[in-house]
Amino acid sequence: MPHFELSSSQYRLLAETVLSSLPDPATEEDAQLEWSARGLNWEDPELDVSELIFLGLVSREQGLFAMTHLGAAVHYRAVYEAAEERLAAVAMLAEAAENVGPRFSRAVRRLAQGSFSFGEALAEVARND
Incomplete structure (x- = not known):
């Protein structure tokens, strides 16, 4: 699997699309409210949804942003790596x-x-x- 360097906002968007698809604020009036309710800012310059679409991590279909299989793999890889770092820190603390x-x-x-x-x-x- 290729390695992706994403912003924290992009990883957050991937995490939210794992839960459910997001409406496209460019096509739906109430979409910005849902984005805000889920802790996302559509206007965040680091979010760059078009880059996520270009990389194949998110798709835009019928007014919704949805996670692709590759996007899910990247998301769960990041979750795994964070857990691995935390457990390594626990082991180092126990030794110290x-x-x-x-x-x-x-x-x-x-x-x-x-x-x-x-x-x-x-x-x-x-x-x-």
Whole structure:
């Protein structure tokens, strides 16, 4: 599978089209409201929907933007890579803090959930109260 360098806005659009197709704001009046409700900004210059269509990640048919099979593969690859990075950080934290007190389990849990970065988790474990 080819590697794509997409903006965070484009990855967000892919994630939303996994859930359901999006109406084209250029053809539907209420489409901008749906985009806003889903946390997307049609006018975001980094979004560049035409690039996603050109790359074959999204299609435009009958007034809807829908994800293609390639788009789904790119989306799930990004999700997998993010999870892999998070789990690698959890493993590094466990190695770095072998003999630490009860804050360790809380830091590991928050790191695995993605609410802590690796640095924040290390700081939590090293904190002296």
